[in-house]
Amino acid sequence: MDHSLxxxxxxxxxxxxxxxxxxxxxxxxxxxxxxxxxxxLVGPSGSGKSTLLRSLASLETPxxxxxxxxxxxxxxxxRAHELGMAFQDSALLPWRSVQRNIAFAREMAGxxxxxxxxxxxxxxxxxxxxxxxxxxxxxxxxxxxVSIARALVTRPKLLLLDEPFGALDEMLREKLNxxxxxxxxxxxxxxxxxxxxxxxAVLLSDAIVVMSARPGRVVEIVDVPxxxxxxxxxxGSDEFFRLCARVSxxxxxxxxxxxxxxxxxxVGV
Amino acid sequence: MSASEVTAARPGLPLAxxxxxxxxxxxxxxxxxxVLAAFVLLWNWYAGVAPGEGRLLPxxxxxxxxxxxxxxxxxxxxxxxxGSAGRGLxxxxxxxxxxxxxxxxxxxxxxxxxxxxxxxxxxPLAAIAPLLFLVLELPGPHVALAAISVVFPIYIxxxxxxxxxxxxxxxLRAVTGGGRGRYFCSVQIPASTRELxxxxxxxxxxxxxxxxxxxxxxxxxxxxxxxxxxxxxxxxPRAYALGIVITLVCALSFALVELxxxxxxxxxxxxx
Amino acid sequence: MSxxxxxxxxxxxTTGRVRRSRAGATGTARSQSDRPLRxxxxxxLAGIGPLLVLMxxxxxxxxxxxxxxxxxxPLEAVEFAVSGENVGExxxxxxxxxxxxxAGYLIAVLVALTLASVVTxxxxxxxxxxxxxxxxxxVPVIVITPVVIxxxxxxxxxxxxVCVMITFFSCxxxxxxxxxxxxxxxxxxxxxxxxxxxxRLVSVRLPSSVPGLISASKLALPASLSxxxxxxxxxxxxxxxxxxxxxxxxxxxxxxxxGIFVVVLLSVLAYSLLGFLEVWLGDRYVVRRSSR
Ligand SMILES: Nc1ncnc2c1ncn2[C@@H]1O[C@H](COP(=O)(O)OP(=O)(O)OP(=O)(O)O)[C@@H](O)[C@H]1O
Ligand SMILES: [Mg+2]
Numbered sequence: 142m143d144h145s146l147x148x149x150x151x152x153x154x155x156x157x158x159x160x161x162x163x164x165x166x167x168x169x170x171x172x173x174x175x176x177x178x179x180x181x182l183v184g185p186s187g188s189g190k191s192t193l194l195r196s197l198a199s200l201e202t203p204x205x206x207x208x209x210x211x212x213x214x215x216x217x218x219x220r221a222h223e224l225g226m227a228f229q230d231s232a233l234l235p236w237r238s239v240q241r242n243i244a245f246a247r248e249m250a251g252x253x254x255x256x257x258x259x260x261x262x263x264x265x266x267x268x269x270x271x272x273x274x275x276x277x278x279x280x281x282x283x284x285x286x287v288s289i290a291r292a293l294v295t296r297p298k299l300l301l302l303d304e305p306f307g308a309l310d311e312m313l314r315e316k317l318n319x320x321x322x323x324x325x326x327x328x329x330x331x332x333x334x335x336x337x338x339x340x341x342a343v344l345l346s347d348a349i350v351v352m353s354a355r356p357g358r359v360v361e362i363v364d365v366p367x368x369x370x371x372x373x374x375x376x377g378s379d380e381f382f383r384l385c386a387r388v389s390x391x392x393x394x395x396x397x398x399x400x401x402x403x404x405x406x407x408v409g410v
Numbered sequence: 411m412s413a414s415e416v417t418a419a420r421p422g423l424p425l426a427x428x429x430x431x432x433x434x435x436x437x438x439x440x441x442x443x444x445v446l447a448a449f450v451l452l453w454n455w456y457a458g459v460a461p462g463e464g465r466l467l468p469x470x471x472x473x474x475x476x477x478x479x480x481x482x483x484x485x486x487x488x489x490x491x492x493g494s495a496g497r498g499l500x501x502x503x504x505x506x507x508x509x510x511x512x513x514x515x516x517x518x519x520x521x522x523x524x525x526x527x528x529x530x531x532x533x534p535l536a537a538i539a540p541l542l543f544l545v546l547e548l549p550g551p552h553v554a555l556a557a558i559s560v561v562f563p564i565y566i567x568x569x570x571x572x573x574x575x576x577x578x579x580x581x582l583r584a585v586t587g588g589g590r591g592r593y594f595c596s597v598q599i600p601a602s603t604r605e606l607x608x609x610x611x612x613x614x615x616x617x618x619x620x621x622x623x624x625x626x627x628x629x630x631x632x633x634x635x636x637x638x639x640x641x642x643x644x645x646x647p648r649a650y651a652l653g654i655v656i657t658l659v660c661a662l663s664f665a666l667v668e669l670x671x672x673x674x675x676x677x678x679x680x681x682x
Numbered sequence: 683m684s685x686x687x688x689x690x691x692x693x694x695x696t697t698g699r700v701r702r703s704r705a706g707a708t709g710t711a712r713s714q715s716d717r718p719l720r721x722x723x724x725x726x727l728a729g730i731g732p733l734l735v736l737m738x739x740x741x742x743x744x745x746x747x748x749x750x751x752x753x754x755x756p757l758e759a760v761e762f763a764v765s766g767e768n769v770g771e772x773x774x775x776x777x778x779x780x781x782x783x784x785a786g787y788l789i790a791v792l793v794a795l796t797l798a799s800v801v802t803x804x805x806x807x808x809x810x811x812x813x814x815x816x817x818x819x820x821v822p823v824i825v826i827t828p829v830v831i832x833x834x835x836x837x838x839x840x841x842x843x844v845c846v847m848i849t850f851f852s853c854x855x856x857x858x859x860x861x862x863x864x865x866x867x868x869x870x871x872x873x874x875x876x877x878x879x880x881x882r883l884v885s886v887r888l889p890s891s892v893p894g895l896i897s898a899s900k901l902a903l904p905a906s907l908s909x910x911x912x913x914x915x916x917x918x919x920x921x922x923x924x925x926x927x928x929x930x931x932x933x934x935x936x937x938x939x940x941g942i943f944v945v946v947l948l949s950v951l952a953y954s955l956l957g958f959l960e961v962w963l964g965d966r967y968v969v970r971r972s973s974r
Contacts, residue, residue, distance in 0.1 A: 158434055198874045219876045226874045232867025236889055236966050248885060249877030295875060441810030449814065466832045522732075529732040532904050532950045536911035536923060537942050540930050544752040619822050623908070626916060633825070638916065641828035653826040661820055 145331040146211035146218070146298045148174040148197070153206035155192055166192040167203070168356035174333065174348075176211070179325060181342035181349045182335045183388070185396050189357025190335040194303050197333060198226055210299060218299065222250035225297030225330075229304040231284040233276040239263065239287050240272045246291045255294075262290040265324060282313045289321065293328065300325075302334040306341065315376070318344055322370060339388045343381060344371055349388055353395035360395040363388055468647040476647035477654065483636065484648075484655055491621050491633040492659070494549050498556020499617040505557070506564035513569045514594075520573065524566070531562035535620065539627045552624040552632065559620035560613045567609035571602025607671050614663035618656065722958045729954035733947065754939040762940030772925060772941055776948065779921035782838060782910045786845025787899065793846070794854040798891065799883055802861040812858075819851035824905075827912055836917045844909040849902045856894035864890035893964040900956035907949055 155167040166189040174180045182190040195201040196208060199215035210218045218224055225246070233242045243259050263272055266286040276284055285305060292300060305321075306314045318341055325332055325345075336342050342349045349363045365384065367375060375381050450470055457469040468476070477484075509527065513520045535555055542551035576597060583593045625634025633652055640649040737756040744755040763769065797815075801808045827844055834840045864886045872882045914923030922945050929937035 158437075160434055160438075195870075198870075200870055200873060219874060222876045224874050226871055228867040228870070230867050232871060234864075234868065234886065234889070245885065246871070246875055249872045249875040249881055251876070251878070251881070291871075301874070438809060439813075441806055442813040445810045445814050525728055526732040526735060528953075529729070529736055529950060532729075532953045533946055534904055534907040534911055534949050536908040536915060537926060537945045540926055540938070541942060544930070545750075615822065619824050622822075622825050623912065626912065637825070637828045641831060641916070644832065646829070646832055649826075649829050649832065653821070653829055656825040657821045660822055664820070 144298055145176045145329060146223070147176040147178075148172075148180075148299070148331065148333070149207075149209040150193075150197075151207050151209075153193070153196065153203045153208060155189070155196060155201060156204045165356040167196075168358045170206070170352075170357070170359050172350055172359060172362060174331060177329045177331055178347045179332045179334070179345055181346040182333065182352060183337070183339060183342050183349055183392065184352030184357070184360075185354045185392070187357070188352040188354040188395075190352060191303055192357065193352075194301050194333060194335050197299070198224055198301050222252065222295055223298045224301060225292035225295055225299070226301040227285075227288045227292040227303070227305045229307040231276070231281075231288040233284055233287055233291075235276050238273045238275055239268060239279070242276070242287055243291045243294050246294045250295045252295060258296075259290075259294060262294055265293075265327075266290045266320065282309055282317065285309060285317065286320075289324070293324070293330075297330060300330045300332040302332065304335050304337060307337060314338070314341065315373070319372065321345065326369060339385050339392070340376070343385050343388060344376065351388065351391045351395060361391050363391065466644065466646055468650055472647040473650040473654065477651040480648050480651060484633075484652065487631055487633050487636045488655060488659070490631045491552075491618065491625065494552035494624075494632065495556045495617040495621040498553040498620060499560055499613060501553065502557035502560035502617070503564050503613070506561050506568060509565050510568035510572055514572050517573075520569065524569065527562045527565050530558060533558065535559060535623055539624055542624065543628050548629060551627070552621045552629060555624040556617040556620035559616050563612045563616060564609045567605040567612070568602070571605030572598055574598075574601065574605075576601055603674055604671075607667055607674075610670075611664060611667040614667070615660035618659060618663075622656065718958075718962055721962055722955075725954045725958040725961070726951070728957070729950045733950050752935055754936050756943070758936050759939040759943040762936050763944045766937065766940060768934075768937055772922075772937070772944065775920070775922045775925035775941070776944065779907075779910055779914065779923070779945070780948070782841040782921065783845055783907055786842045786906060786910065787849055789842065790846040790849035790853055791895065791899070794850055794857050794895075795888070795891070798854060798857040798861055799887065801858055802887055803879055803883070815851065815854060819855065823847045823909060824912065827909065828916070831913070831917045836919075838918060838920070840917050841910045841913040841921070844913050845906045848906045848909045849899065852898040852902045853895055856898035857891040860891035860894035861887040863894075889967055892967045893960065896956060896960045896963060900953060900960055903953055903956065904949060907945075911945075 150173070151171050153167055153170045154165075157164040157166055170189075170193060172180075182193060184190055192201055196203050197210070197215055199219050208215055210223075215224075234245060237245065240259060240263070243262060244254065244256075247253070247255060247259075260272070263269060266289060268283060268286055268290070271279065271283065276287070279287070285308075289302075289305060292302070306317050309317065322345055334342075334345065343365055346365050348365060351360045351363060352358065353360045363384075367381070454469050454471075457467045457472075460467045506527075509523050513523050535558065538558075539551065539555060542554050546554060579593070579597050583590075583597075621632070622634040622637070625632040626638055629635050633656060637649060637652050640646070640652065740756045744753055747753055763772070766772070797811065801811050823844060830843055830847070831840050834843050868886055869882065872886060911921065911923035911926075914921040915927055918924070922941055926938055926941045926945075929935070929941060
């Protein structure tokens with residue numbers, strides 16, 4: 142789509158200094174995402190997925206290598222308020238209503254209020270009727286939808302999701318996955334999502350970046366050829382299952398190749 | 411995240427191979443050291459230019475000298491204060507424990523007891539101190555104020571520990587048919603070690619403070635008495651030295667509880 | 683964990699119980715914050731009730747020791763507080779004491795909020811300030827009160843300083859942890875959106891520090907009041923501390939008991955009020971960790 146950003150990550154390394162010495166979180170990570178694409182990052186725990194995502198958001202600065210978002214640095218895109226982000230913990234402000242939690246993102250970005258768009262998003266994520274509820278009165282799935290609406294409300298050109306459905310049960314997760322696909326197709330925003338669920342990655346992505354732990358590096362990039370919109374029917378199909386199995390194989394070999402003491406992955410198909 | 415990663419990312423652990431991580435230590439503790447140094451230098455400088463020729467604000471060096479010179483006065487006073495505080499602590503702890511046992515035995519009484527003791531906590535000690543001097547013989551007030559000031563915190567910790575529910579173990583007791591008394595002794599009491607330590611950590615310094623406060627209102631010996639006298643004589647170095655001694659005593663009691671906590675590994679959370 | 687699996691059936695009831703009780707807790711909290719007046723009344727009663735019990739005990743002691751020359755009964759104290767001849771003096775003394783207390787509180791909270799904002803905004807500042815704050819927090823203020831008097835003099839400034847010192851550290855630590863408790867995700871999100879430090883402070887950090895601030899002020903209240911009274915007694919010669927002390931020195935024991943009674947009553951009322959705010963605002967502002 143015309144207003145989204147393409148991503149070019151080139152030779153990115155990230156080393157953290159800690160009390161126990163340097164920790165190499167990312168090593169020579171490179172990949173690209175076309176504008177409007179959907180990419181998932183999967184890998185064992187500690188493989189640097191969050192670090193990579195946070196680097197795209199300029200929350201971390203790579204030790205070396207470059208990240209280009211539509212030709213600019215992440216920091217420039219942040220200053221232009223062009224990124225949206227959501228986390229596993231929905232991270233809502235408990236004293237604000239659903240409506241005002243979504244509006245929070247526009248406040249932070251210093252954008253003018255846009256009540257119509259907030260209402261439109263509430264409709265889009267299926268929370269009509271809960272505009273005035275506070276987070277404590279919502280279920281986990283509803284809170285997660287609020288946090289996704291909040292990520293969209295600034296009309297970002299790049300959407301970054303760190304295990305957005307990680308805390309939800311399987312059924313709800315599937316439902317929200319399909320909703321996310323619908324939203325993504327509707328808005329056409331370039332999206333990068335970290336996930337532990339191979340099925341989720343295969344269902345949603347154009348391509349899956351598989352990473353290994355210690356040091357965190359890209360093992361393989363798996364293309365997902367299925368046509369859109371993908372639906373519940375696809376989830377039961379043989380081809381879907383075969384691709385999931387293949388990604389899981391790559392993941393397993395990624396873990397086996399990791400140095401001893403490697404992270405215990407909690408990857409489910 | 412695996413255990414090794416968690417440790418890797420967590421700062422502030424006892425470390426081996428210092429040299430390699432010197433840079434990290436500088437980043438971590440450098441600012442605090444700088445601020446501390448600046449604080450001492452500023453104090454030293456201001457003590458030099460402030461009015462009163464050191465009788466109101468002594469230099470750090472004068473304080474250290476006073477600490478050494480007056481130690482033969484400070485030490486007996488400290489022992490007196492600690493003695494009264496210790497007795498107060500014992501009485502206060504006994505009262506708190508009695509209430510805690512009552513709270514364990516009769517659950518409906520838990521709320522009223524907590525509320526009643528909250529009132530004790532609300533008493534402004536300095537307002538009731540003069541009363542104690544009318545009603546009790548010396549060193550009664552010194553002991554009583556320490557006791558009053560520790561009852562509430564000790565009770566809260568004890569009650570919390572002893573009435574905490576350990577559902578899995580309770581189920582186990584129900585399934586295996588164990589007795590309640592046995593359950594209390596072998597699960598409930600050990601499981602409240604942590605709360606006991608929290609109580610100790612708060613109570614020791616609190617008792618010392620209670621006694622010192624009482625000593626301001628009357629008495630012949632003790633840290634509070636010395637302090638009031640130094641104020642009357644404008645003997646600032648000694649007053650500061652006394653302040654440092656009591657602060658160290660409080661810090662020492664923290665450290666002591668910390669050591670005990672380390673020796674009992676299941677109370678680990680306390681050290682965070 | 684292994685125990686939970688061996689007792690399968692019992693384990694199920696356990697989770698059921700936990701869930702039910704949790705739902706119950708949020709349910710009551712919600713209804714409480716929706717009916718603030720009722721909550722206030724409950725909190726005040728929770729303070730006054732035990733005070734009445736204490737007065738009853740006092741009356742019993744009074745009746746059992748008829749020959750004690752210092753003792754006065756609760757009825758006499760109440761009568762004095764309502765219509766005693768020195769009641770004007772008492773009111774002036776209380777006004778002075780509570781003005782010091784309030785001034786000290788306001789200054790302490792303002793300084794604590796400012797410093798906490800700085801500390802939570804910059805990791806380097808946190809490393810510079812936090813250790814010192816923690817160390818200074820261990821210093822027992824009551825013990826160094828005479829030192830403060832030497833430094834600050836014998837005026838109202840001393841009362842306020844002591845009050846500030848007692849209130850500040852607990853408030854500061856609670857505010858910092860409250861500000862940090864704002865889920866890390868919110869802060870990251872604000873950063874990703876390019877939010878300025880000021881906006882993040884006002885919309886996220888300050889509101890999240892409210893419950894901790896109230897709890898800390900509540901717990902510091904008796905000690906702060908005590909600190910103010912102590913300075914009145916040994917330094918300024920004003921306020922309720924001096925009133926009580928003069929009454930004792932002049933053998934006006936009814937005045938003394940009356941003064942103590944009123945100051946305790948006010949302390950309990952203030953504590954209950956803060957307790958009310960704690961529950962009422964806490965329900966609104968506490969960041970719940972659970973993601974479910
Ligand atoms: N701020 C930090 N300081 C020090 N080390 C860090 C920091 N953030 C991450 N690390 C380390 O970098 C490595 C990668 O962490 P990261 O959080 O990116 O992994 P992840 O793939 O997201 O794992 P998970 O699947 O568990 O979320 C880990 O070894 C972690 O300990
Ligand atoms: Mg992660």
